[in-house]
Amino acid sequence: MASPSSFRAVYKVVDEQEIDVDVYLPQSETAKGVAGYPVIIDIHGGAFMLGSSDMVNKDQIQDCLNRGWIVLVPNHRLCPQVDLLDGPMRDCRDLLAWVYDGGLQDAVTSETNIPYSLDLDHVFAFGTSSGGTLALSLGFGVPRRVAGIFDMYGPCNFSDGFWTSELPHIASKLPAGLTEDFINQVYAERPVPIRGGVSLEGQAPGAPNFSDPRQAFAFTQIAQGSVMKAIYPKGDWDTVDPLRNISASFPPTFIVHGTEDVMVPMSLSKDLHAGLLAHGVKCGMEEVPDEGHTFAAKMKVGSRTWEIQRKGFDFLESLIDQA
Template identity: 55%
Template sequence: MSLDNPLTVLYKEINGSKITTDIYLPSTSSASPQKYPVVIDIHGGAFMLGHSRMVSLPQVKDCLDRGWIVLVPNHRLCPGVNLLEGPMQDIRDLLTWIHDGHLNKVLCSHGAYSADIDNIAAFGTSSGGTLALGLGFNIPRPVKAILSLYGAVHFTDPFWKTPLPHVASKLPPNLDPGFLSQTYQEIPIPTDSSVSLEGQSEAEGSKGPNFSRPRDAFAFTQIANGTVMDAIYPDGKTTDPDMERIDPVKNVSAEFPPTWIVHGLEDTMVPIGLSRELYGRLREAGVQCGMTEVPGEEHTFAMLMKVGSRTWWLQREGFDFLEGIIGEGPQTAPN
């Protein structure tokens, strides 16, 4: 199974949305069942953009080389559903799907693989980092360790209502509100979009958004205007108590899983101070944790970094941390 051709399976269906996860398997020469730790890798996109093929394949390969099974899930995209009930719930349901034995049922027909459900970790970039952190609280069985790469957190900070002129400058003038509102009318709620914030696009040769598509224009307009929180909580729910339930910073406790944070010092989309606030809360609670601050890097650097570069080795500290918690694979599965 190559990086270009993962196994794709349905893990959830709701209101017509068919939600899948890609499964990447490490190489094996064993004919007998082997147990492998599992890592969930969650794509970014401000909760409104992206899909499972828009992740760093060198990061996936690094995980496979450590002997881990890697799951890269899709989730429903805001704003047709809010963050708590949509993306966050979908990723939590994926974890339940794994714990309930469904992943192992899939693996039964794919060689000598068995998921070690006692050793599951999660990581993600940008909004994917937030969703990975969401597997550490308000659920019955959290993951064993978490890595957040420049994840969006600390939603009570004034930054989340601050316009970003450098994003606004990329938008065409006078976008029609009716055109933008078409994003709310997509039924069933989509689980993928053709562009992400990581600079990828499905269009051949394209490196950015296509503002003739309502979703691209809508998402970048919210980011530019400082209204992302309004977009991922439609209908004026930004003062709802549920907001407290989505913010990892508000949900740190002594029981929070071991967590590592990686963040670029030059990030203008999710300032590094937000991650520093989370790191401080983790330390105060006595959670096993660490943070790598990457010099010279903006938001979404994971998709642009070169293997072997200084940034590559710095961000790998987070994966080394995960390995220290969930271990390497494989192990011989019991009969």
């Protein structure tokens, strides 16, 4: 099956650097009702330090297109030169504002002669791993929230002891001889990159490439249990932790997490789910048997894993049907 096609749009400019988004349009006859086309923002993973818009599951994009949704796959600035709040979160929130303020409509209109009217009452957020956290960040700290969120194994509960725990199975992959001077070369990158090596989802053959300071830096932080310190040294979790920002008005949220995940333990998603339930937020959670972290990259259409994770998109679609 051919990969879905997209066009590039620029949603913001920072220090003369264009930050872009891949826009995927469904077939014009698949509009969902008279309100227009729902929009879903699909955010890549990579521990906030790696990845790009190229590194998302194209089958999931096609699933959303088949539902008659416009799919946006953004790039964002990568930590650690910018921190989590001022970089990835700010960019994704600015993308959401660009959608609501008419930027997406203008971009689509200029790209095609087919009229695509947008259903701005149904703008959704979806992401895997760190992208799941960024999707959740579109449910708080913004003037207008998304209408629903699908979070696949996204980090949260940043005060949990796991986030300062060493991960020996990652440390064993690091080559000998990595120095602080070498990995800290990432801080000298200008402009702040919006594309970085691998996404941790395992798409690149032979990944990771430890001759790249960025990849070596990211995996070193993961191994040492210092990711959160690297990407958000302020440690003010109240501003960035989705778990601490749940309220009764938080968007409906669905969570999918693998039972064998040792990179982001499923217990953290269970904490998030419990918080949503406690605040009366419409929500759901599915545990995927026998799957570890980043399984979204490798799952096969029609497999048990595929059908389980698809319930997240079904959940979002149900929000349209109930409108």
